[in-house]
Amino acid sequence: MKFGRKFLLLGILILSFSIWLQACGTGNSSNGSSGSKDKLIVATDATYAPMEYMDDEGKIVGIDIDIVKAIAEAAGFEVEFKNYGWEPLFAAVENGEVDFAVSSITIDPDREKTFDFSDPYFVANQLILVPEDTDIESFEDLKDKKVSVQINTTGHKVVKGLLGNTSLDIVATETMPLAITEMLNGNADAAVGDNSVVLEYVKNNPNVELKTIEDASFEKEYYGLMVQKGNNEVVDLLNEGIKKIKEDGTLKEITGLDIE
Template structure:
């Protein structure tokens, strides 16, 4: 005989299952998988790194990385959303899956590859020294015993540690590159070390800064890549697919001014 109480409970369970299924079908805020992979990509950056990323007067994130990622997104049919989270949080939030990837002029290094995966390179860079215009400093060796300002946990920071030693108290590390340049202007540091495109962009935008840039053959070439969580092969392959397409059609060279294999 049919039990009314049992029937009622079965109807409740069925209704609850339908609700759960409906909730599970909704898109997440990032890493939303569509028919051809990810339909939306949440990208973390540190937007004081012009010309790669900066904020315009409207509060929008603009720059080379934004243009390259948007071009890739168009090729792989994915919407791209940038979030200005800060330099170190980019790494933390990619690890925690709060972001799908990091795009912030990130140099591909062996140390970083132990924790993250990187796309193929999309930009070639090198480091430069920044000093006051009237400074007698002309070589890397001349700042070996002087205070050096850098952006924390960047290749510029690593170069300073290589020059002076990991525990040197004369290395002044800051959250972003403009602060490091300002410390040279203030006289707190004798020099700063930063990526060439960023240094030259800063000097162009601040012609009265009283700073100059110095090249050094002792700095090795660096290559930027987009960074994803270690093991996220699906997203990595998708990004590399889009990147290769904009290399082949000339869009990458148009954006960066470089031709890179």
């Protein structure tokens, strides 16, 4: 009788261990931080209208958001957006807290040292915003001026190239709207940022006397979706979606641009 009980207990232990192994196997099928292959978590900085911003109902909306939703539908996965802010979203991607980030992020050689990127999905360039009565007419005219930018953006980078990496004449803020506010408050003579955001601000504030300046020295910049280094599965999935919405015209319909 005791012998039989030992075998019974052994059988129960084996069955329990088998169930535990199956549960572990299910957990390992998850994709990155999302917990599911069918849903990817996306970090953004929702202060960058019209690309990504909060609407009156507190939802994250914008051109970038519409593009990612179209990519997800084309490639057959779901997305959940989280508003991290500009600086924190880089750490979130690098640490695997999210699957990728969309936030008007220019594909840049320095960033490619730390992150992987999807194929380009948007083209932009820098634009100078100044008071209407200024004598500033070009980027070179900013050499002896104070310039506001959003910190660690390509706008910040080009202004550093003109004024110097440690220049006290660079006013670096957490968001582009704050950079513009610094200029309006007289703490900077000009603001430099992505053209889509600067033009959106001008459109939404017709009573503010401002003008924009394009400069031939500003090169075209291409936005990409930023992914943790080495996560080829997500990069391939995103590129699949981007390819499809380029081919069927959805991307041009959303952006109004032809993206190579």
